[in-house]
Amino acid sequence: MKTLNSLPQTWHLHLIPDRFTIGCLSRIMKPAVAHAPSAKAHKSRVARILTSLRTSISEMKVELDHTNPWELLVATMLSAQCTDQRVNQVTPNLFRRYRRPSDYAGASPAELEALIRPTGFFKTKANNLIRCAKVVTDQFHERVPDSMEALTALPGVGRKTANVILGNAFGKPAVVVDTHVKRVAGRLQLTRHTDPTKIELDLQQLLPEDQWTEASQRLLLHGRYVCLARTPKCRHCSLYTDCHWEGKIAR
Numbered sequence: 445m446k447t448l449n450s451l452p453q454t455w456h457l458h459l460i461p462d463r464f465t466i467g468c469l470s471r472i473m474k475p476a477v478a479h480a481p482s483a484k485a486h487k488s489r490v491a492r493i494l495t496s497l498r499t500s501i502s503e504m505k506v507e508l509d510h511t512n513p514w515e516l517l518v519a520t521m522l523s524a525q526c527t528d529q530r531v532n533q534v535t536p537n538l539f540r541r542y543r544r545p546s547d548y549a550g551a552s553p554a555e556l557e558a559l560i561r562p563t564g565f566f567k568t569k570a571n572n573l574i575r576c577a578k579v580v581t582d583q584f585h586e587r588v589p590d591s592m593e594a595l596t597a598l599p600g601v602g603r604k605t606a607n608v609i610l611g612n613a614f615g616k617p618a619v620v621v622d623t624h625v626k627r628v629a630g631r632l633q634l635t636r637h638t639d640p641t642k643i644e645l646d647l648q649q650l651l652p653e654d655q656w657t658e659a660s661q662r663l664l665l666h667g668r669y670v671c672l673a674r675t676p677k678c679r680h681c682s683l684y685t686d687c688h689w690e691g692k693i694a695r
Contacts, residue, residue, distance in 0.1 A: 490650050493686055497662040500682040506518065506612045506663040509535060513588040513613035514545055514580070520605045526563040534562055545586045548577035572600025576678060590614045603641060611657035619647045619660045624667025631671060631689035 481535040494590070507528045510516040528621045538559050541546050548556070564568065576599045580586060588609065589595055595606035599621040604622055611618035621629075621640040625647075629635045635646040651659045670677050678684060 475615060482604075483569075489686055490634070493683055494651070494655065494659055494662075496682040496686070497659070497666060501662045503663050504658050504665065506529050506608060507665075508532065511539075513590075514586075515539055516613050517576075517601070517605070517609055518573060520608045521576070521600055522560055522563045522569055524569070531563055534560055544598075545577040545580040549581045551577075556594060575599035576601065578689070587694060588613065590616070603644065607644075607660075611661070617653045617656040619644045619651070619656045621647070621665060622663060623673075624664045624671075625660055628663045628667040628671050629662065629690075631687060632683065633688055671686055 447676070449476055486611075492591050506516070508519040508523060509532045510514060510519050518538070519531050519535055520546055522534065541559060542551060542556075551570075551574055553567075553570055553574065556573065557566045559574075560569055579598055580588060583595075589598075590610065590613075592606050592610065595601050595609055596603060604620055607618035607620045610616040611620065621644045626638070626640060626643055629647060630638070633644045634650055637643050637646060647660060648656065665682070670681050671683075676693065678687075681687065681692075684692070684695065
């Protein structure tokens with residue numbers, strides 16, 4: 445086998461992205477290892493993000509109109525694949541017609557479907573509302589439960605809806621992960637996951653527990669009004685400096 449000492453004095457160097465060749469010797473080039481930021485630097489960055497969001501988004505309350513936990517639960521269930529604005533156009537008449545869980549439990553499916561039709565998927569949503577109301581009426585005496593386990597056991601209620609209720613109706617620490625939070629958390633590199641439950645767990649580890657609700661709500665609003673899916677408003681983004689998303693628009 446030839447060595448460098450046995451090669452001719454004139455060497456021919458050939459470079460391609462992952463290999464170099466000198467004469468008849470060829471070697472694989474190892475990619476440079478990018479060093480991850482220290483835990484302290486990462487923590488400081490997250491703190492800056494939270495401070496910036498708090499400054500740019502002073503109001504962080506949920507945008508679904510409601511006066512009690514049951515109304516918030518109904519509105520949140522209706523908001524699936526629908527804007528909060530559209531839900532808020534539907535709920536005034538709905539809440540006047542049905543005031544308590546027992547009213548929904550005994551509702552005519554056709555009448556309920558007609559009232560919520562503008563929110564889309566109205567047959568499925570009406571069915572879930574009636575079934576959910578029956579459980580809340582029969583098992584919880586018309587009181588919305590205040591635990592993740594009990595809420596997610598209700599028909600039509602997943603973790604996102606349960607977290608909305610826990611954080612906004614009962615004041616318990618809760619991380620809401622909807623499509624906006626998923627997008628913003630990914631672009632800010634707060635998570636590498638796309639599964640909402642895994643994103644929720646990542647954010648729970650990153651954020652102080654007493655800020656879970658407000659931080660996730662501000663991430664949601666930031667995604668809804670600034671960090672848009674197709675045309676993000678990077679020029680007006682308060683997180684621009686701390687955003688390392690490769691697709692962000694240069695100022």
